[in-house]
Amino acid sequence: MYLVRGREYLAQHPNFTLVGREHDLERISSILIRKSSNSLLLTGPAGVGVSTLTLGLQAAKNNPDTPFDLIVKKLFWLNCDALFSSGDSTKINNEFQSILKKLMQTPESVLIITDTANFLEAAHNTGNAHFINALNNADKSNNFQVILEVRDDKLSSVLKASTNMPELYTLYDVKEPAGDNLNSIVTTVAKELSAYHKIEVDKDAIDEAIHLTCKYRDSLGLGGAQPQRAISLLDRALASYRQLTHKQHPKIAELMGKIAKSTSETEQHDLRQQLEQWQQDWQNLKSEISKTYQYQRDAETLRFKLQDEITQLQEEEDNNKNSESVSIKTFAQLTAGGFDSPAVSKLKEKIRQIDAEIAQNNEQHQKLVMLANKDLRLNRQEVIAEFSKISGISANKLDENEVENLINLEANLLSRIFGQDNIVKHVANSVKVARVDRLEESGPAMSYLFLGPSGVGKTEMAKALAEYVYGDEKSLVRFDMSEYMEKHAVAKLIGAPPGYEGFEAGGILTNSVRTKPVGIYLFDEIEKAHPDVFNIFLQILSDGRLTDNVGRTVDFSDIMIIMTSNIGQPYYLDPNLTDEEARELATNELNNTYRSELLNRFNGRENILHFKRLPMEVIERIIRREIDKLNQSYSHRGYTIEIKDSCISTFCHDHYDIIRGARGLPGYIKTNVRPFIVNHILHNPHDQGVFKAIYNQQAHSFDMEFYKN
Incomplete structure (x- = not known):
């Protein structure tokens, strides 16, 4: 039992x-x-x-x-x-x-x-x-x-x-399957899903389901791990596709599209005849399917009713049996219907007939459904459409070509990272090599150490890589290393040993990578972490794996690791030093701070990258980009923001602070310009027009004026 x-x-x-x-x-x-x-x-x-x-x-x-x-x-x-x-x-x-x-x-x-x-x-x-x-x-x-x-x-x-x-x-x-193993599992289950939904599944649809659920791991509602994520996506895509196509067959939509594109009256006439015939046949088929389904429900309702009558009769007979002699049953009753009375036997015979009719009707229903579905096939576009609904990511973005993304990676990064062209080129090339070569090398997917003054694009580079390489900025996981200054910080990352407080919680880093094994992990201001923490990073950067407090091995092979450091900050901020001099002095301090075995693990130090101070023309470009963002944000309301280039130049010269870097100026726009726009919209919700911002050099602020269309 x-x-x-x-x-x-x-x-x-x-x-x-x-x-x-x-x-x-x-x-x-x-x-x-x-x-x-x-x-x-x-x-x-x-x-x-x-x-x-x-x-x-x-x-x-x-x-x-x-x-x-x-x-x-x-x-x-x-x-x-x-x-x-x-x-x-x-x-x-x-x-x-x-x-x-x-x-x-x-x-x-x-x-x-x-x-x-x-x-x-x-x-x-x-x-x-x-x-x-x-x-x-x-x-x-x-x-x-x-x-x-x-x-x-x-x-x-x-x-x-x-x-x-x-x-x-x-x-x-038990690790998530990958490669051919994952493909074979999902393909096998896809056949079961196909049999259930009675719709064929293209190989391209299976490949796309695996691709999307591996690339975008933060999408909700698809299960925790592979292969369940891909299987769940296929199941949901089949359900949506089945529901959509049973409302209107794809052939009807195809004929309607051909009619709209055709310029020949003769061809249009023939297509309309085909469309009418298809619509009629489709409606007839759906009507037949509905009839068999309704018959099934009615027959099952009748069966339940007869079963209730049998139960009631048997209860009445049992009550009578207690008050009468058992010998009153006739020989005919005992031989024809066992110990059932004629009334019960008659009802059971009706149920047997209904069961046979239900089975026959169900067979006919299945044949009609198979006929309705015979031309239907789930393709990759349907999988993309379903994943778009789940994730909120546009179908156009999901359908982007991976090769084209890599080809355009440098240009895309340059559209967000200004004034660091050499670093952008270096990073773009190393990403392409890692994604295309796929050599069997130990360690994480990529690892970088970013040095340089504040507000020059280090964090922005990490965000841009998350978007253009992994498809979404949500794939960026940030660790503030100032939280790991104590000696016991190692336990926070990989989990406390058995018997110690917090053992059940596991490690913050290892838990995160187990949950999200693909993406970018940003370790900010690493100089603030305790030296013992770097023993962990030695293993991660070398072997691409780490063992947590309960003995589970965590794989970093699909993780891009980016570390940032403020080491050498005074040199970068010193206006009397050239970029090359500041870089050399910062490198010397870096060598004196960290062990060689750690620094060498950044691709033989080739991936230790020094971000330069930003010249004023780059700062002005950043502010122009912020204004463009404002225009994109308010364009649907009918508003435009205008600032002359001369005003932007004067504003940047007055407000730029080398210590805060480029972060300070967008913050000023958010604090001083946007409130004026928002307050006007709240008080005048139906207005449309132009906001003109004129920089007042004496007041060191913008004077805002609105011109109604």
Whole structure:
């Protein structure tokens, strides 16, 4: 009752096939046949396929190539809902002890608990918090093994439940599949989705679903990890496409488009005839489908009604049976209808007839649906449209060509980063090399160290790269290193050791990368961090991986790391020094501050980049860009903002502060110009016209005037 045999559990998942997980299955199998620590703690993010792996173990037993050591294992799944359903602590404890006894008496048995966190919580709530210790003590006997499945966000609480966990269990962290493995998994599930929706799925649609859900990881509602993200997107796209096309067949829209484009009256006449015929046939088909569906509902309603009548008759007969002799049943009743009365037998015969008609009608309904869907295919454009609805990112942006984006990367960066052309070129070229060559190199995708005065484009470069390389500025994750000044800051990043406060929370950095393993990580003002923190970065920059406090390996291979530092700030701000002199002095200070092994990890120091002071003409360009942004923001309301170039030049000379850099001037616009515009709009919501800003050099401020159209 509480233990489900492996073959029975597998039977609940017909046509199950494990694909793309051969390596994981092999590793898990090797752990199960070890002598010590041969129980498993399987963990991974939601949607990664932890439960699928254990099911794959059972399925593998039917494979003739599977080693005998695995075939002899007897897998049992624990039915936790049934075990804890009574709520009776004593009964639950007795049943659990009976389960353990049965497993210990069954050679080569393996107990699988699919949601360990819920199991522990249910045990605690019913007064059986000792279950985990009882399980571990039984496991120590080596008479049976255990596989505990747990989501990674619950792993710390499970490990904390017993001090014996690291000794008895081998932690296996199930990673997201990638490349061909991910493609094979999604393709296999896409066939199941296609059969369910009765719509074919193009390979391009599968590839696009994988591409979008790998590139844009912050989109909500698609599950936590691959392959679930791509599968969920395909399912939602099929549902939307099915709903849309069942309203109006794509062929009708295609004919309407041809009519609109045609210039020949004869061709238009033929197309209109085809359109009318298609519309008529489509309406007839939809009407037939609706009829079969309505018949199905009516037949099922009648069946439920007859079943209620049978129940009522049987209750009446049972009441009569209590007051009459049992011998009154006739021989005909006993032979023709078993122990049913003629009335009940008649109703049951009607139900059998209805069941046959329902089956026949359902077959006809399925044929009509297949006919309606025979020309429908889900393509990549439908997947893009669905993802656009989910993410809010425009379909045009999602459909951008990756190659064109790389070709235009330098130009796009230059449109946002002014006065740092050499750095932009260097970064653009290194990104192209990393994205195209794909050499098997250790370390993160890319790593940079940005030096230079404040407000010259270091953070703006990180934001621009997030948008043009990873598709969205949301792919930028920022760490303020002033928060990691203490010696124990390392524990904040990778998690506190077991037994220390905060162990359950895990590490801020490792948790973030596990959740968001693709994008840009900006570590701002690294000189403020404690020196011990850089031991972590040595490993990240060299190997591209990091192990957290519970032993999970975090992969940085798809992460671009950008660090910024204020080292050498006085040299950059000294007007008596040229850019080259300031760079040389800052480099000397950098060498005296950090170990060579850290600096060398930035591509042999080639990616240590020095941002220059911005000349006045660049500052003026930045202000002009801010005015252009204002015009874009208010154009839909019918407003325009005008400032003469001479006013911008005078304003910049008066207000530019080399210490604050370019940040100070846009801040002035936001604080002094925009409020005037907003207040006018609030008081005159129907106005349209031009705001003219004239710089008053004596007052060191803008005089704003409005001219109504």
